[in-house]
Amino acid sequence: KAGVTQTPRYLIKTRGQQVTLSCSPISGHRSVSWYQQTPGQGLQFLFEYFSETQRNKGNFPGRFSGRQFSNSRSEMNVSTLELGDSALYLCASSLGWGFNTEAFFGQGTRLTVV
Amino acid sequence: DQQVKQNSPSLSVQEGRISILNCDYTNSMFDYFLWYKKYPAEGPTFLISISSIKDKNEDGRFTVFLNKSAKHLSLHIVPSQPGDSAVYFCAASASAGGTSYGKLTFGQGTILTVHP
Numbered sequence: 001k002a003g004v005t006q007t008p009r010y011l012i013k014t015r016g017q018q019v020t021l022s023c024s025p026i027s028g029h030r031s032v033s034w035y036q037q038t039p040g041q042g043l044q045f046l047f048e049y050f051s052e053t054q055r056n057k058g059n060f061p062g063r064f065s066g067r068q069f070s071n072s073r074s075e076m077n078v079s080t081l082e083l084g085d086s087a088l089y090l091c092a093s094s095l096g097w098g099f100n101t102e103a104f105f106g107q108g109t110r111l112t113v114v
Numbered sequence: 115d116q117q118v119k120q121n122s123p124s125l126s127v128q129e130g131r132i133s134i135l136n137c138d139y140t141n142s143m144f145d146y147f148l149w150y151k152k153y154p155a156e157g158p159t160f161l162i163s164i165s166s167i168k169d170k171n172e173d174g175r176f177t178v179f180l181n182k183s184a185k186h187l188s189l190h191i192v193p194s195q196p197g198d199s200a201v202y203f204c205a206a207s208a209s210a211g212g213t214s215y216g217k218l219t220f221g222q223g224t225i226l227t228v229h230p
Binding site: 006 | 148150155156157158159160163203205215216217218219220221222223
């Protein structure tokens with residue numbers, strides 16, 4: 001079955017702009033989580049959506065937001081981009097219910113803010 | 115406050131030998147642990163996981179050991195192959211009400227290099 005799909009793979013944006021990233025989870029998975037990876041901070045949890053509701057949130061400013069649609073696809077939005085937002089943004093999908101459920105990651109979106 | 119720590123930034127091993135990657139955690143609420151392998155500019159690939167009710171889980175060349183009292187887990191790769199060269203991340207999650215939430219806390223990663 002198809003894996004986690006993230007689009008686009010690469011983005012270059014200017015400071016102050018906003019950006020929207022998309023994630024299509026594995027079929028049947030209802031949980032989508034977003035992570036930011038930077039060289040200095042490693043993999044940091046942004047937020048998790050389950051059944052169109054935000055279920056968990058990490059320690060990121062309000063400029064980072066997301067949503068999930070009824071088909072479990074998710075989007076992440078970053079407004080008023082800063083240079084420090086340059087990172088690899090990863091989306092992970094999992095069943096979202098039950099114990100011991102693995103998260104499977106997409107290829108990521110490489111965002112560069114100039 | 116780093117709740118999951120991988121204290122070795124890198125590890126170099128000869129092909130055919132054992133690779134042992136270590137991970138420590140501080141949050142006693144963590145009850146599910148995972149190891150991921152990652153290549154640059156790609157998403158992490160799931161390798162193996164272990165629940166806190168077990169102390170060992172094996173899958174082919176990969177074995178994960180969990181020592182709850184020490185809050186320590188390790189990944190053993192035997193035998194190591196050059197294709198195993200990558201960054202390895204351990205991750206932990208805490209369940210609530212019998213559900214594993216999709217929030218993983220990652221360590222900083224260990225770069226494994228397997229020499230032919």
